[in-house]
Structure formats: structure tokens, C-alpha cells
Amino acid sequence: MTLKVAMAQVDMLVGDIKQNSQTVIAAALKARDEGEARVIVFPELTLMGYPPEDLLLKPSLEQAIELALDAVLDQVKDIYVILGYPRHVDGALFNCAGVLFNGVLIAEYNKQKLPNYRVFDDKRYFEAGNQALVVDIDGIRIGLSISEDIWHQEPSALAKEAGAQIIFNLNASPFHMEKVNVREALLHKRALEVNLPILYVNYMGAQDELVYEGGSFIVDHKGVKVFQAPWFEAGLYYVELSAHFSVTLRGEETFLVEPLNGALIPNLSTERRLYQALVLGLRDYVEKNQFKGVLVALNTHLESILTFVIAVDALGADRVKAVLMTDESTSEIDSGALISIANKLNVGIERVDIEPMMLAYQVMSPLGGKKRKGSGAKLKARIRTLTLMTMASSLGVMALSSVNKSEMALGCTTLYGGMSGSFSVLKDIFKSQIFSLCQYRNSVKQVIPSNWLQENALDQDVIQLLDIKSIRDYQVLDQVLDLYIGQNLNLEEIVTQTHISYSNVCRILSLVDASEFKRRQSPLGVRVTQASFGRDRRYPISNGWQLGE
Structure with missing residues (x-):
């Protein structure tokens, strides 16, 4: 069996939910009509833009997101849309990944691991999910995870237990100079742990001091990178996944994914x-x-x-x-x-x-x-x-x-x-x-x-x-x-x-x-390290800490 997937490296304007939904609609229709894709996968919080910070506290957020989801559901048919957005459920706000198809929100996953370090403040805004989500698309069982989830073993293990044969990870992972090597090493480790391939879709663009470089990629069940999208380029990047089963020497059934039209773009110099x-x-x-x-x-x-x-x-x-x-x-x-x-x-x-x-x-x-x-x-x-x-x-x-x-x-x-x-x-x-x-x-x-x-x-x-x-x-x-x-x-x-x-x-x-x-009185600037003068490093001006301590 095969499944053609479009990975959407999109550059959104934070808070412009209405325009962002139109960008999602246009990208999905293009992926369906020009790319002949069956699935399109967007990054984390695409409808809202990333990072939204205290815009998530706006009273009108709930209605704006619902209207945007309705627009996507109404205007996009015959392609599965896997989309990131914030959503209120019973009074709590979750960082969600929804699966939309033919006018129906058929499934929704809530991010389980909420980062609260360096530039991240997820615990300030979101409640954590605690359940895996696996959806069947054309006979392939896809487990969903969001960004930080892939940095921890439990969410991927839960997806595997729920029957996932491949994991789609929706990301908004900000750039720093060593990040590309860290990501690849991480996904290599995670894929080996669960014996599953992982498709990693990253945000593209910049928001205030943060930069997101795209570079979406796929690793197979052995953690070997088999597809690489370009860095610093917004666009739709297609991969046709050829899925089949293989029996290991120990008698285990392994789900293999091989991109039929994949490409490995060389890493950029530092x-x-x-x-x-x-x-x-x-x-x-x-x-x-x-x-x-x-x-x-x-x-x-x-x-x-x-x-x-x-x-x-x-x-x-x-x-x-x-x-x-x-x-x-x-x-x-x-x-x-x-x-x-x-x-x-x-x-x-x-x-x-x-x-x-x-x-x-x-x-x-x-x-x-x-x-x-x-x-x-x-x-x-x-x-x-x-x-x-x-x-x-x-x-x-x-x-x-x-x-x-x-x-x-x-x-x-x-x-x-x-x-x-x-x-x-x-x-x-x-x-x-x-x-x-x-x-x-x-x-x-x-x-x-x-x-x-x-x-x-x-x-x-x-x-x-x-x-x-x-x-x-x-x-x-x-x-x-x-x-x-x-x-x-x-x-x-x-x-x-x-x-x-x-x-x-x-x-x-x-x-x-x-x-x-x-x-503290300096202008905003581009962040390229994990210790930038800004959101990464927050030291009090008035303090009595001694240098030798």
C-alpha cells in the first residue's frame, strides 16, 4: 500500500487566525489538486501561529478558532488534513492536532508533554493530554504527537501500544546552531525504541527573535533518515510512502516505510x-x-x-x-x-x-x-x-x-x-x-x-x-x-x-x-543560540550574588 503525504512548511502570522486558515485551505487544495496527496500535515499550532504567548488568554480565542476550523472543514474535501491549533475543551485549553476529512473533525490529539524552559512557556497556557491517538488512513495506522512529545519516551510508546505503525510529529522547533544534529539524533533514538518510522514536520519562518528553519524529515524504523525537506524554504514537500510488513528474525512484525520519491538534501555548513x-x-x-x-x-x-x-x-x-x-x-x-x-x-x-x-x-x-x-x-x-x-x-x-x-x-x-x-x-x-x-x-x-x-x-x-x-x-x-x-x-x-x-x-x-x-534596554534581535540575551537568560538586575559562589 502507498500513501502520498504533503509536509507543509508554512510561515504564519501569529494571531491572524482568519488569514492563517485561508493559507491552510489554499495549501490543502494545492496538495490535493497539484500534488495528488492523500494527506497534508501542518506544524504545531498552525492556525494560531507560533509562539502565540498571551494571545492565548484572549477571551475571543475560542470563537475565532472554531470559526477557522469550520472554514477548513467546509472548504477542503477529499484530502486528510492534520492540523495544529489551540482549542478549549470543557473550559481547559489544549495544544491540539486535529484530523479533518470531508467536513468532519474525525479525531483530535492533545499534546502530552508541555515544555517550560528557555523560550517555552506551555504550562502557563495549556493543560496536558494523557492519551494516545491513532487514526487509520487508507489502511495505515498513524499515531500523532506534538513537538515536545517526541523528546520523551512515553508518548511514542503509548502510540505504539495503541497500534500505531508510523508516528507523525507536528513541530514548531526554534532554530539554534546545533539543533539539526540534536533533532536527528533524537529521532534516531526514538524510532529505535518503538521500532516505528517517524515523520517530523517543522514550522518555517520567524517570530520576533525566534527563527524556525523548516527542514522537515523522515526516519525509518531503524532511525535512518530517508527523506529531507529544504531548510529556510516555505512550501509543500511531498513524499509517497510505500508501506509493507516484514518479519524479523525474532518473529516480530515490523512496519516499513520507504519514500518512493524521497530526497536527502545535504546539510548546510554552519x-x-x-x-x-x-x-x-x-x-x-x-x-x-x-x-x-x-x-x-x-x-x-x-x-x-x-x-x-x-x-x-x-x-x-x-x-x-x-x-x-x-x-x-x-x-x-x-x-x-x-x-x-x-x-x-x-x-x-x-x-x-x-x-x-x-x-x-x-x-x-x-x-x-x-x-x-x-x-x-x-x-x-x-x-x-x-x-x-x-x-x-x-x-x-x-x-x-x-x-x-x-x-x-x-x-x-x-x-x-x-x-x-x-x-x-x-x-x-x-x-x-x-x-x-x-x-x-x-x-x-x-x-x-x-x-x-x-x-x-x-x-x-x-x-x-x-x-x-x-x-x-x-x-x-x-x-x-x-x-x-x-x-x-x-x-x-x-x-x-x-x-x-x-x-x-x-x-x-x-x-x-x-x-x-x-x-534589559537593548533592542530585540535574532536568536541563534540556547542562551540568547532575552527569553533564554533572565537574570535580576538588582541582586547580591557573588561571582565566586
């Missing part, structure tokens, strides 16, 4: 995957918030140039504007090089002289008449940001910050200066990663002058604080930051692992802890 996540994160944030475009302040820092290039790749040259802010210290050679980069990408650049503003502000003395060390650099940074935000407002576009994670961690960026903006593309990218991302982008097409990857790579604020003198020093610094922020190791453990002096590690960690108040 840099390409990371770059595409940044592009998608920016594009969806601009599109879903209906900004006309973005404005970038170009300077010789690699972060600024990389932010600019990513913006052009995400939105197109016609939706990106650049401003070059100069003063008496600005090098004409550097200015010419920046203008050349903008010209290569067909983006117009406006030059603004901020020297008059600098002079005007410098006549103002602080109380007591004594200026603090470094106040001049902070003043310039704030004037630049004031100029950037004012221009963005007048143009009706969004201003981008180009701050990176190393600067954010150490506080080596000016509050209401360089760290300000409406969105920060590189907020979760360490400085040492900036170099590799620039090199990757140049490998696609040379845009960034190669010599700048060395000559203009160092940040003066970091140099003064930590005696950073080379790219290698940044790699060491970022290793310390990752161990502290990403792995939550203490001071002594970091000293042991890095062989860096106790005093230097102590200095770095002290700067991280002292800069929490700055990070």
Missing part, C-alpha cells in the same frame, strides 16, 4: 545555516510588522557592514537605506570604501556631517564642571544614534542596530548609543563569529574588502578593557563568554577549562554581571 537564519529573522520581522524598509548606519566596524549586507540579502536593495555619519576625525579613504560597498549592492547612501552637533553638545558641561573619561566617545555614539533614529522616523523605516553579543555581554557598547535601534540582527552573534560570517558572505560574492577582516576588526572599547589585540584574542574571549553565558559554568570551572588567568576571567565575568541593566 556559516550558511547561521547566515540564512539571520536573513530570515530580519526579513520576517520587517514584513510581519509592516515596515517599508530599514536604515543602517555604515561605518568601518565589521558588524555595521555585515548588518548592511544581511539587510540587502533579506529585503532587496530598494528597501535598504544607508547613512554615513562623518566628523573631523573621519578618514576620506574609509568613507570612499564604505560608499563603494553601498554602490556594489546598488544602495544609495546619504552622508551626514555630525561635527556641528558634536560641537554644540561639547559646550555643555556636566554638574561640577568636570567631564568623565570616555564621555566624548559616548557622546559621539549617542549623537550617531539620535541621527539614525531621527532619519529612520522621517523616512518611515526601521533603524537597525549592529551591536554584537560580545559587546552586549561585556557592556562595551554605549547605552542609548551603539546598542540602540529598533532591531539587532547580530545580537546573538559573538565577535569571533562575525569574521567567519563575513568570509562566508564573501565566498558567495565578494563585497567586504578582505583586508578589513584584519585591519578594521578590533573594537577600541574592548581593546582598552581587556587588551584585545587580535582575532585569536577574540576567540579566547568568546570562549570564556560562551562557557559563562551558554553553559552557566562558574569562575573556577572556566579557569580550569580555558587555562586563562583567574584575574582575567574574573574581570570578564564581572563585566558581564555588571552590564545586565544595559542588556
Whole structure:
């Protein structure tokens, strides 16, 4: 027997239930008429979009979901629709996967495992289900699970006990840099445990700081990947499952699934995957918030140039504007090089002289008449940001910050200066990663002058604080930051692992802890790690925790 399945990697707008239902209807009809699919499988909470957060508490949610389900049931016939949505049942809200066919909601599964860590808050909103669901579609018994369920043994075991011959897992699994390997290892393990193939359908798109990269795939009963959909591409991806039974040496009957038209798309390189996540994160944030475009302040820092290039790749040259802010210290050679980069990408650049503003502000003395060390650099940074935000407002576009994670961690960026903006593309990218991302982008097409990857790579604020003198020093610094922020190791453990002096590690960690108040006021940015400055890491600003504890 065979069963043709369409895996729908869809990009939904959170909360736009009516439009999302129309997208579901259009995709299902296309899968039926053009793809000749018998089943279409959508990701977790498709009707609502993901993650919906406190929109789930809206009093009108129940009626809106019921109307959307009615629309799908009314307009889609002759194809099984397996769809994720939130639904109230007897006053409780569940994260559901419904099976719809020919105007009837024939079965409904409630998510059993509710994650409540990092970016997930399922227990805030949902009640947990406790029963398996198996549906028979054309003689194949399909067990359903949702996202976190597949990370635990019990839901898959319950589905197997209920007679499932294959498991369909509906997902909205946010991107981080190592996630693809983690997912594949997990499904390999789970398939072996239950001796069943698993079809894994993932969400695609970005929502605020979260990115979902698609990459839906299938593993057979031995945990071997036999089909892979593309990453970072919305669409319908078809697989015709050939199902048959085999008897093992122990006399057990095994259900085998083999895709007749399957394909194994090669995994992306780390840099390409990371770059595409940044592009998608920016594009969806601009599109879903209906900004006309973005404005970038170009300077010789690699972060600024990389932010600019990513913006052009995400939105197109016609939706990106650049401003070059100069003063008496600005090098004409550097200015010419920046203008050349903008010209290569067909983006117009406006030059603004901020020297008059600098002079005007410098006549103002602080109380007591004594200026603090470094106040001049902070003043310039704030004037630049004031100029950037004012221009963005007048143009009706969004201003981008180009701050990176190393600067954010150490506080080596000016509050209401360089760290300000409406969105920060590189907020979760360490400085040492900036170099590799620039090199990757140049490998696609040379845009960034190669010599700048060395000559203009160092940040003066970091140099003064930590005696950073080379790219290698940044790699060491970022290793310390990752161990502290990403792995939550203490001071002594970091000293042991890095062989860096106790005093230097102590200095770095002290700067991280002292800069929490700055990070709380930073713009939203694309999340690419499991320890981003945002929903992943929630430390109190006022606290008495000692560094050595």
C-alpha cells in the first residue's frame, strides 16, 4: 500500500487566525489538486501561529478558532488534513492536532508533554493530554504527537501500544546552531525504541527573535533518515510512502516505510545555516510588522557592514537605506570604501556631517564642571544614534542596530548609543563569529574588502578593557563568554577549562554581571543560540550574588 503525504512548511502570522486558515485551505487544495496527496500535515499550532504567548488568554480565542476550523472543514474535501491549533475543551485549553476529512473533525490529539524552559512557556497556557491517538488512513495506522512529545519516551510508546505503525510529529522547533544534529539524533533514538518510522514536520519562518528553519524529515524504523525537506524554504514537500510488513528474525512484525520519491538534501555548513537564519529573522520581522524598509548606519566596524549586507540579502536593495555619519576625525579613504560597498549592492547612501552637533553638545558641561573619561566617545555614539533614529522616523523605516553579543555581554557598547535601534540582527552573534560570517558572505560574492577582516576588526572599547589585540584574542574571549553565558559554568570551572588567568576571567565575568541593566534596554534581535540575551537568560538586575559562589 502507498500513501502520498504533503509536509507543509508554512510561515504564519501569529494571531491572524482568519488569514492563517485561508493559507491552510489554499495549501490543502494545492496538495490535493497539484500534488495528488492523500494527506497534508501542518506544524504545531498552525492556525494560531507560533509562539502565540498571551494571545492565548484572549477571551475571543475560542470563537475565532472554531470559526477557522469550520472554514477548513467546509472548504477542503477529499484530502486528510492534520492540523495544529489551540482549542478549549470543557473550559481547559489544549495544544491540539486535529484530523479533518470531508467536513468532519474525525479525531483530535492533545499534546502530552508541555515544555517550560528557555523560550517555552506551555504550562502557563495549556493543560496536558494523557492519551494516545491513532487514526487509520487508507489502511495505515498513524499515531500523532506534538513537538515536545517526541523528546520523551512515553508518548511514542503509548502510540505504539495503541497500534500505531508510523508516528507523525507536528513541530514548531526554534532554530539554534546545533539543533539539526540534536533533532536527528533524537529521532534516531526514538524510532529505535518503538521500532516505528517517524515523520517530523517543522514550522518555517520567524517570530520576533525566534527563527524556525523548516527542514522537515523522515526516519525509518531503524532511525535512518530517508527523506529531507529544504531548510529556510516555505512550501509543500511531498513524499509517497510505500508501506509493507516484514518479519524479523525474532518473529516480530515490523512496519516499513520507504519514500518512493524521497530526497536527502545535504546539510548546510554552519556559516550558511547561521547566515540564512539571520536573513530570515530580519526579513520576517520587517514584513510581519509592516515596515517599508530599514536604515543602517555604515561605518568601518565589521558588524555595521555585515548588518548592511544581511539587510540587502533579506529585503532587496530598494528597501535598504544607508547613512554615513562623518566628523573631523573621519578618514576620506574609509568613507570612499564604505560608499563603494553601498554602490556594489546598488544602495544609495546619504552622508551626514555630525561635527556641528558634536560641537554644540561639547559646550555643555556636566554638574561640577568636570567631564568623565570616555564621555566624548559616548557622546559621539549617542549623537550617531539620535541621527539614525531621527532619519529612520522621517523616512518611515526601521533603524537597525549592529551591536554584537560580545559587546552586549561585556557592556562595551554605549547605552542609548551603539546598542540602540529598533532591531539587532547580530545580537546573538559573538565577535569571533562575525569574521567567519563575513568570509562566508564573501565566498558567495565578494563585497567586504578582505583586508578589513584584519585591519578594521578590533573594537577600541574592548581593546582598552581587556587588551584585545587580535582575532585569536577574540576567540579566547568568546570562549570564556560562551562557557559563562551558554553553559552557566562558574569562575573556577572556566579557569580550569580555558587555562586563562583567574584575574582575567574574573574581570570578564564581572563585566558581564555588571552590564545586565544595559542588556534589559537593548533592542530585540535574532536568536541563534540556547542562551540568547532575552527569553533564554533572565537574570535580576538588582541582586547580591557573588561571582565566586
